[in-house]
Amino acid sequence: MLSDHDRQNKQMKQKYNPDVLNPSPGQTVTMKHVAKEAGVSLGTVSRVVNKHPSVKPHLREQVERAIAKTGWQPNAVAQSMRTSSTKVIGCVLPDTSNPLFGSIAKGAEAMVRKNGYAFLLANSSYDTEHEIELLTFMFQRRVDGLLFAPSDETNPRMIQAIESARMPTVLMEREFPASCDRVVSNQADGLRQAAEHLISLGHRRIALITLQPNILPGRERRRGFEEALTSAGIPIDPILLRPDNLSAGYAYQQMQELMSLEDPPTAIIMGGNMMLAGAIRALNLTNKRVPEDVSIIAVGDTDLAELGSPPITTVRWDLEGLGAEAASILLERIKAKSDPKTAGVKHIVRPTEIVLRKSCAPVKIKSS
Amino acid sequence: MLSDHDRQNKQMKQKYNPDVLNPSPGQTVTMKHVAKEAGVSLGTVSRVVNKHPSVKPHLREQVERAIAKTGWQPNAVAQSMRTSSTKVIGCVLPDTSNPLFGSIAKGAEAMVRKNGYAFLLANSSYDTEHEIELLTFMFQRRVDGLLFAPSDETNPRMIQAIESARMPTVLMEREFPASCDRVVSNQADGLRQAAEHLISLGHRRIALITLQPNILPGRERRRGFEEALTSAGIPIDPILLRPDNLSAGYAYQQMQELMSLEDPPTAIIMGGNMMLAGAIRALNLTNKRVPEDVSIIAVGDTDLAELGSPPITTVRWDLEGLGAEAASILLERIKAKSDPKTAGVKHIVRPTEIVLRKSCAPVKIKSS
């Protein structure tokens, strides 16, 4: 029974409607108002809005005038309710203030928006429990799909959560044993290039500070690194491997430890984009010069790497493109209503490249 | 075209509905299923979900078991439809890949999430027309509130759009003539500190490269800068003022122009966080040394400023805190349903501080 409501409406219209630009505050305009204003039925309004071909031109025009006059805007919530499609893509990332994730998010958001979807973003702060909450949060909001980079692929609760999350999802820079689309960059190859470059400069004691193996880039970076060394016939010294964390603080501390070894590395690869800052702090402290005393390569390109002194050789890849491609694949899945479990999983691997700068030098002959 | 879907649904119900316990996959579980499972009515389920106090414990428990058994999750879309509150905060920013906006977004998102709201993010790419579209987009999705940093406060279409956007909004680092809550950092004071520091070092030819005056920080930075000079009795040389753009490219180009002046500045303030990169590129090109040949201060603290050589003196402020405070104010407004127009506008100004590093030196006596 909308009678009171309607009556009030009518009054308002009589009183204020001339001033359409200023729909009185608090009064929400619905399709019904438009229909009344245009002298047609709800269905007709809906049809012109959704560009259904079979509407007589003069009615269409009447409706359009009514829309303009009332200032009506479709209510996306009601549309979602009716169509059971929200046209929103959720995105759960560890930390968008890390420029790496920030850029991925930006690329994804742009693609998502371009296709008329909304972009619901949430940071998990590298916390699996929080991520699980966010997954149900996204599900309750009935996002049409999910872009996701979990913080720990091996956590059984995480695996369980993603299995039972009934939303199309594509992983970014991550993988799950379960069939799930993903787009990742080729970190193994990047690290291989980095290590080979150092090896070609004569280095044999090369250290790697990198992230833990519970996420794909952690494993792949180490794998590429070890493969390069092995191919060159260089034995892998476990003491030079520091694969535990992606923070600047960790790099700072490991850097100091490495440099105070009896037989320190002559080159170090920082396998994480936040690590360079920590490394530089440690180097400044110990008065080691780059590249005279130690050669450095950073994974993940930044202003600091490009413009610091010396400029740092890095491994880089297209972050925004990665986010955009992940979004594309998700959007396709949604459009085609195809399920990876039946239609085949998509695994995209995107290239990485090495950017040579001035932080690497030929190894010095040891005076022994 | 949901017809197939609908029909299928109806069939499913006729055929399979007895088996409520086992919502076949693809079958969405609703409160109705839970109610049936628990042997209670819809209303009761709703009450236990919304923690209404008056539900007999044993019924409550029954319902909770039924929820667990069916795996039901509330449908936020339906809730929104019913309560006409989406529990989502929209956020429109020029470019979240700029760490400045990225950090603001992160702070805002955290606060928004902490209060049980979702965070709908969109980048406008510094484009007013795009921003206007985004505003209607956010409105159509019926966000409960909006966090906004327009790219041009003076565009009449923008002003019109924000006036007629019927959502509670709080501006970040921006202002509008219209009554609108805002939280900003004290850029005038930051620039005053920066200029005074340079003046105390004996500089009198100080240049400012900064953003255009159509956004608040552009105006405020220039104002603080000019006030400091005027207080010190230093005349303002228009040729040393470059207030047009916030990009690294702009800084690069203006930097080159400034350094090739017949009477070049002895100190330069980069009034934008992206500018330092451009400035360093220009400096590298011309072989000018910092601070021997020219002193530098950057507005906006970054890794590059902290860890480059030399480390750069900067003006900094709490970005995440700013985003969080803006979100807080918005959330309060929403909770209290208070309108700035009647309840008084909130204008928060947050402090900025100068971080002294090694990029500024006393001016050299000119050999004349």
Add this chain to the structure above:
DNA sequence: CTGTTAGCGCATTCAG
């Protein structure tokens, strides 16, 4: 205290 019921705003049948 609990069951029943009426819509929220819209898209989509189904008749005419």
Add this chain to the structure above:
DNA sequence: CTGAATGCGCTAACAG
């Protein structure tokens, strides 16, 4: 081609 009617899933009266 158009109008009327239905219901998406849920909350909030309203009765009982």
